[in-house]
Amino acid sequence: MTAILTVESASKRYRIQRHRPTSIKDSIIGRLKGLHRKDNFFWALRDVSFSVEHGLKLGIIGHNGAGKSTLLRLLCGLGRPTTGRIHCKGQVSGLLELGSGFHPDMTGRENLVTGGILSGLTKRQVLAKQEEIIAFAELEECIDHTVRTYSSGMYLRLAFAAAIHFDPDVLIIDEVLAVGDSRFQKKCLERLAAFQAKGKTTILTSHDTEQIRNLCDEVLVLEEGRAVMLGDPEKALQCYNDLMRQRTEKRAALLSGGATQTNLVVEHGSRMGTLEASVCAVRLYDTQRRATNTIHSGDSLIIELEYRLTKPLPDVALTLGIYTEANTKCFEFCVASAVTTVGSLTNAGRLRCQLPELPLLPGLYYLNIGLYPPDWNYVYDYHWQMHPLHVLSASEGYSGISGVISVKPVWSVVKE
Ligand SMILES: Nc1ncnc2c1ncn2[C@@H]1O[C@H](COP(=O)(O)OP(=O)(O)OP(=O)(O)O)[C@@H](O)[C@H]1O
Structure with a gap:
């Protein structure tokens, strides 16, 4: 395989401007005063x-700000690495x-035509x-409107339809499979x-671990701009979780002014x-509405979480999942913003969720519950x-x- x-040893450095000139005069004065230094x-x-x-299906994972988008932009030829080289043969x-x-x-x-030509196709x-792309994007009625008037979903539909129909050798996708309605997402997947x-090559980033498992056969883990490992999805996801644990330990030590045990003793x-x-x-x-941890298959379940905040927090992300005794995930859902879902949180209270x-x-199952900062960088509290x-x-x-799930099949003979 080639x-x-x-x-090759790619690094990217950004300048964080302290002095942001608002005019040419301001810029010249700033330079004369040496503010840019x-x-x-x-x-x-x-x-x-x-x-x-x-033909590789490469995934790139890493916490917020790890450098994923920066790397993908460079792979797409948008900007150049500050040092090192990137070579693409397709x-x-x-x-x-x-x-x-x-x-x-x-x-x-107009964007379709320009984008296609920039991707190496002839007009x-x-x-x-063109018509196939517009039909896939379901934008027949708005294709002649300016893109400025598009919703983020419409924008994504056109961008995905165009990118995949231009049939590139390498398709690079930055997280965008998380946007749009679920029916269109399924169509895209x-x-x-x-x-x-x-046999085409894909490179994608996603915060959705199931997407990484399903769509990638190798995964690169980035942490603070460095490549930590490249390997099979399970090992990479394990490494990603370990890094999250390390960040949690660092954060706990910072809060307490010394080493802290983040693994808490529980019964x-x-x-x-x-x-x-x-x-x-x-x-x-x-x-x-009886307090119990035993239900019958097919019954509904109400889960009440009593929470506490040590200080007011602008928002909290949370996960709630049901796992088998052997730790197989039956399902898990993520709430990216508690504020958006249930309103702002007081310093102590109860959250209720009905399934x-x-x-x-x-059988025996376990409820796994996690609370995180909104950027998912470390763990506030995880129970498994x-x-x-x-x-x-x-x-x-x-x-x-x-x-795992209870379905009631109904069989019959097909009459010829
Ligand atoms: N144009 C820029 N100027 C200065 N800093 C930048 C610029 N673009 C990105 N950064 C910084 O570089 C770091 C990496 O950003 P990048 O967007 O690549 O991260 P990411 O892994 O894609 O994060 P996320 O998951 O939040 O999208 C971040 O700290 C970001 O603030």
Whole structure:
């Protein structure tokens, strides 16, 4: 196999301007006074090296500010590394953050033609694909409006449709699969899978670990601009979690002015975090609002979390998941902003969550709960295997089903 893309010791330095001139005169005066010499420099990428072979599905993960977008921009040819080199032997198409790529004052159609030509297609080739792209993006009615008037969802639909229909050798996607409605997201994921199945190379970043597992066969982990590891998705996700644990430990030490144990002693299961926001009690209720940790398959479950904040926090992110005894995830949902979902949090209170008709097969499960700062950089409080949930057979139980969820198949003979 040959490498289609090679990154050799690439570093990227940004200038953090202390003096921001607002006019040419201001800029000249600033230079004469030597104000520009007071600028700081920030290394967003440091000495990153890796190569990507034809057909590889590469994922890039890392916490907020780790350098993922900076690296993807360089791979797309937007800017050059401050030191090091990037080599690409094919045509690259990039779906970067919303707002990049299209000119806001040009119509969707004009942007398509310009984008196609910039991606290496001839005008005739772009025009031949144009209607298919517009149909995929479902933008027939707005394609002749200026892109400035598009919603973020419309923008994303056009950007994705264009990037994939231009059929590049390497498709680079920065997190954008998280935007847009779920039906269109599914359509994009199917199209992306077909693109990958043709043996094309993809490079993507995502904060969604399931997307990383499903869409990547190798993953690069970035931390503070450095490549920490490149390996299979499971090892990379483990490394990402370890880095989060290390950041949590650093944060806890900073808060307490010394080394702190972030793994907390609990009766059952495990708990870790800085406890700036904490879950101090978890109560489960059945459909009759009785406090219990035993329900029947198919019953609804009410979960009440008693929380405490050590100081007022602008927002908190949280996760709540149900896992089997063997630690298989049945489901987990993330709330990126508690404020948006339930309103601002007082220093202590209770959050309630109802899960209607939980179709779990009989067995022992655990509720895993996490509280995080909104940038998910470290852990406020994470409980795993601490809160058991016993699921009993439904009153009209049926046999012969294994797995995690309870479904009731209805069989019949097809009449010819
Ligand atoms: N144009 C710029 N000027 C100065 N600093 C920048 C610039 N662009 C990015 N940075 C800084 O470089 C670092 C890496 O940013 P980057 O956007 O690459 O991170 P990221 O891993 O993509 O983060 P996120 O997951 O939040 O998108 C951040 O600290 C960011 O503030």
